[in-house]
C-alpha cells in the first residue's frame with residue numbers, strides 16, 4: 001500500500017495545487033490536478049499520477065519530435081512540388097502539424113509554470 005502523503009507531494013511536484021477547502025466527505029486535504037479535484041485520503045492518487053505521467057511528459061515530447069520531423073519533411077516536399085493541387089494538400093497538412101505543435105508546447109509551458117512551492 002502506497003503512502004497517500006507521498007503521492008500528494010508527487011502530485012504537487014507535477015503541477016497539482018493544494019486546495020484550501022477540505023473534503024466534504026471525510027474532511028481530508030484536497031488537491032487539484034489536471035482539472036480534477038482529488039481527496040488525498042480517499043482517492044487513489046498514484047493511479048492519477050501514473051496515467052498523467054505517461055500521457056503528458058514522455059508522450060508529448062515524443063509527439064513533438066515526430067511533428068517537428070514531419071514539418072521538416074512536408075516543407076521540403078512543398079518546395080519541390082510543382083503541382084498546385086498537391087501543394088494545397090501539403091500546406092493543409094503542414095498547418096495541422098503546426099497547430100498540433102503549438103498545442104503541445106502550450107501544455108508543456110503550463111506544466112513548468114505551475115511548479116511553485
Ligand SMILES: [Zn+2]
Nearest residue numbers: 023026039042
Ligand atoms: Zn475525502
